[in-house]
Amino acid sequence: MNKAARGSLLGIEHLGAQDILGLLKLARRMNPLKPRPLLRGKRVLLLFYEASTRTRSSFEIAAKALGAMTTLVLSSGSSIEKGESLLDTGYTLRAVGADVIVIRHPQAGAAALMARYLEIPVINAGDGMHEHPSQALLDAYTIVRSKKTLKGLQVAIVGDIYHSRVARSAIHLLSKFGARITLCGPAEFLPETATSLASGLHITRTVEDAVHSADVIMTLRVQKERLAGTKISVQDYVSRYQMTMARLKLAKKDAMLMHPGPIIRGLELTWEVADCPQSAIVEEVRNGVPVRMAILAKALGRAR
Amino acid sequence: MNLKKGNYSLLVKGGRLIDPAAKIDATMDVLLRDGLVAEIAPPGKTRGTAHEKFDARGLIVAPGFIDLHVHLREPGQGYKETIATGTAAAAAGGFTSVCCMPNTQPVVDSPEWVTWLQQPERGAVVNVFPIAAATHASKGAVLTDFRALQRAGAVGVTDDGKPILNDGVMRETLRLSSEINLPVIQHAEDTRMTDRCSMNDGPTAFRLGLRGMKAAAEASIVERDVQLAQQFTGARLHVAHLSTADALKAVRRGKRSKSQVTCEVTPHHFALTDADVGEYDTNFKMNPPLRSDSDREALLVALADGTVDAIATDHAPHAPHEKIIEFERAAFGITGLETALGLAIIHLHRGHKIPLSRIVELFTAGPARVFSLRGRGTLIRGSHGDVTIFDPQKRWTFDAAKSHSRSHNTPFGGAQLTGKVVATIVGGRVVYRAD
Numbered sequence: 144m145n146k147a148a149r150g151s152l153l154g155i156e157h158l159g160a161q162d163i164l165g166l167l168k169l170a171r172r173m174n175p176l177k178p179r180p181l182l183r184g185k186r187v188l189l190l191f192y193e194a195s196t197r198t199r200s201s202f203e204i205a206a207k208a209l210g211a212m213t214t215l216v217l218s219s220g221s222s223i224e225k226g227e228s229l230l231d232t233g234y235t236l237r238a239v240g241a242d243v244i245v246i247r248h249p250q251a252g253a254a255a256l257m258a259r260y261l262e263i264p265v266i267n268a269g270d271g272m273h274e275h276p277s278q279a280l281l282d283a284y285t286i287v288r289s290k291k292t293l294k295g296l297q298v299a300i301v302g303d304i305y306h307s308r309v310a311r312s313a314i315h316l317l318s319k320f321g322a323r324i325t326l327c328g329p330a331e332f333l334p335e336t337a338t339s340l341a342s343g344l345h346i347t348r349t350v351e352d353a354v355h356s357a358d359v360i361m362t363l364r365v366q367k368e369r370l371a372g373t374k375i376s377v378q379d380y381v382s383r384y385q386m387t388m389a390r391l392k393l394a395k396k397d398a399m400l401m402h403p404g405p406i407i408r409g410l411e412l413t414w415e416v417a418d419c420p421q422s423a424i425v426e427e428v429r430n431g432v433p434v435r436m437a438i439l440a441k442a443l444g445r446a447r
Numbered sequence: 448m449n450l451k452k453g454n455y456s457l458l459v460k461g462g463r464l465i466d467p468a469a470k471i472d473a474t475m476d477v478l479l480r481d482g483l484v485a486e487i488a489p490p491g492k493t494r495g496t497a498h499e500k501f502d503a504r505g506l507i508v509a510p511g512f513i514d515l516h517v518h519l520r521e522p523g524q525g526y527k528e529t530i531a532t533g534t535a536a537a538a539a540g541g542f543t544s545v546c547c548m549p550n551t552q553p554v555v556d557s558p559e560w561v562t563w564l565q566q567p568e569r570g571a572v573v574n575v576f577p578i579a580a581a582t583h584a585s586k587g588a589v590l591t592d593f594r595a596l597q598r599a600g601a602v603g604v605t606d607d608g609k610p611i612l613n614d615g616v617m618r619e620t621l622r623l624s625s626e627i628n629l630p631v632i633q634h635a636e637d638t639r640m641t642d643r644c645s646m647n648d649g650p651t652a653f654r655l656g657l658r659g660m661k662a663a664a665e666a667s668i669v670e671r672d673v674q675l676a677q678q679f680t681g682a683r684l685h686v687a688h689l690s691t692a693d694a695l696k697a698v699r700r701g702k703r704s705k706s707q708v709t710c711e712v713t714p715h716h717f718a719l720t721d722a723d724v725g726e727y728d729t730n731f732k733m734n735p736p737l738r739s740d741s742d743r744e745a746l747l748v749a750l751a752d753g754t755v756d757a758i759a760t761d762h763a764p765h766a767p768h769e770k771i772i773e774f775e776r777a778a779f780g781i782t783g784l785e786t787a788l789g790l791a792i793i794h795l796h797r798g799h800k801i802p803l804s805r806i807v808e809l810f811t812a813g814p815a816r817v818f819s820l821r822g823r824g825t826l827i828r829g830s831h832g833d834v835t836i837f838d839p840q841k842r843w844t845f846d847a848a849k850s851h852s853r854s855h856n857t858p859f860g861g862a863q864l865t866g867k868v869v870a871t872i873v874g875g876r877v878v879y880r881a882d
């Protein structure tokens with residue numbers, strides 16, 4: 144198998160702790176309100192095979208804040224619709240002058256495939272159920288800003304972990320820094336094999352146990368269509384796993400409530416929880432920009 | 448020498464003859480004449496003379512290897528493989544007979560196509576035994592004409608790739624085939640449990656975010672089929688590419704009963720596990736998928752203890768545009784004809800101390816018995832002159848780019864193997880010789 148193109152960010156799993164710390168440090172020096180033309184003259188291709196608001200706009204703003212040109216290519220209305228293969232699309236984008244490709248794709252491993260056959264860096268903006276590294280990095284950035292460290296933090300991840308690329312990336316990242324992670328969800332969304340993803344993971348089916356004295360609670364989106372494929376009804380899910388103020392109170396007083404978005408109020412969390420003072424949901428979105436500035440600068444070797 | 452087919456003889460001299468069916472493991476000369484085995488005798492003791500001699504000293508001389516499960520892709524998919532290229536790869540891998548699967552375009556579900564596969568125009572360099580579809584277009588509904596297919600030369604029926612799920616259809620398949628002593632080959636997979644799955648269920652699938660096939664999807668079908676087979680005297684159920692410990696349990700139960708239940712295991716399933724998929728390497732994607740380490744261990748035990756009847760490659764060539772794509776979209780299957788022996792010697796003989804004679808049995812007498820291939824799988828006098836000569840010590844590196852197959856989708860490119868085919872003889876004539 145070919146090696147991935149230099150500068151690519153395909154996932155958190157194979158990153159070293161130093162790489163991650165380097166990116167977080169770099170992100171702290173990035174300010175979207177004070178543009179730095181580190182990527183002047185560079186072309187950032189945003190290749191999106193799936194709908195996305197947050198990630199797409201965040202990468203776009205990040206690229207522009209660094210002085211790069213951005214081009215957005217959506218699967219609908221392009222040659223992709225006519226059956227062009229992923230790699231052929233990649234070759235085309237490189238030929239028109241892309242310096243880096245940011246890709247969101249419904250299939251796991253899509254970014255890795257592209258990175259193995261293109262010589263330009265590929266940034267994974269979410270591939271199927273696999274990874275979403277920029278989300279994990281911005282979450283880590285958000286946590287560290289408030290808690291100063293990741294080491295020893297008690298983190299509860301609640302919801303549909305099986306289908307979640309956010310969860311996989313977060314678990315890899317947090318476990319590399321010694322967080323104590325408890326996973327919580329029904330068996331359909333959280334198979335026992337999940338504990339094999341990293342060392343020291345625990346599973347509980349009881350949300351009260353998961354959030355008890357937690358420093359960080361990560362709530363994941365639950366899709367109704369996915370619940371429909373299980374024996375669990377929406378009402379069951381809400382009553383057993385929804386994040387409510389009462390459940391949030393079981394966590395540490397200064398616990399952070401996180402969610403990668405998009406949130407569905409009334410399903411995985413209540414209206415009050417989403418907007419409560421402990422909610423870091425808006426801050427996560429805000430932090431996405433400097434973190435993605437750091438990712439792009441690093442990918443193109445302009446990390447300063 | 449330019450001799451007519453009916454008048455040619457070849458003496459294979461001084462090799463160690465391993466013929467498990469005849470219980471021979473000794474240094475012997477083998478004289479082939481007119482396409483058949485004319486004589487086996489201790490060195491220098493054959494009475495007849497030969498036009499040519501093959502010096503097999505230091506080598507193993509075995510009955511020609513038989514592969515029960517290959518995809519030669521004709522008719523219709525010559526861009527992946529042709530009968531000519533596929534059988535050239537077979538010859539290079541020491542296989543003198545291959546049984547080809549009917550999941551072509553169109554599906555081989557008529558006597559005409561069965562006949563077509565065997566015509567000399569196809570350019571086969573080894574024996575080709577067609578396996579016909581069990582149902583029309585392998586749609587799992589209407590049975591094909593087993594008698595007519597058998598008369599045309601089909602050695603078994605299957606809907607390989609698409610298991611026969613419907614209980615009634617499978618029962619009818621076993622009932623009708625039992626009347627004519629025709630094996631039914633099942634690709635055991637409850638596809639209702641494997642929707643959108645692209646590898647084995649387990650830690651690697653979870654890590655990669657891929658949906659996983661559970662072992663139960665294979666085992667449940669084998670269990671059902673074993674039970675159905677017991678209902679009909681003479682029914683012959685052959686489990687294709689068996690890959691899980693639980694399916695083995697069902698096969699063992701079947702073997703203890705009166706029914707004829709047999710199974711095959713592929714080299715990749717005894718050599719690799721799902722962890723080898725690594726970072727979405729589609730050359731490790733096949734169906735059934737690479738399984739867990741404990742499944743692999745169970746297969747090794749069953750290969751040694753006799754539960755497994757044959758090693759079959761499930762040689763499944765695919766073109767680059769079907770493999771160098773997203774993992775979930777990539778075609779299932781890998782090539783396997785040229786690496787089977789080397790993998791068997793490394794993993795079974797060296798790795799697990801399975802004697803060479805048992806390995807030869809898994810490539811010869813075992814598969815010949817499964818499909819009742821008369822006069823094959825042994826070198827007793829009067830058998831077909833199909834011989835595989837190999838060097839069990841020879842270390843070599845497999846170069847996928849130099850494969851005889853039209854396709855190069857193998858996980859073993861660059862693999863260090865031990866045990867190499869030196870010559871392959873079909874019908875008394877050398878069809879492959881290593882350089």
Ligand SMILES: [Zn+2]
Binds near residue numbers: 607634687688
């Ligand atoms: Zn099959």
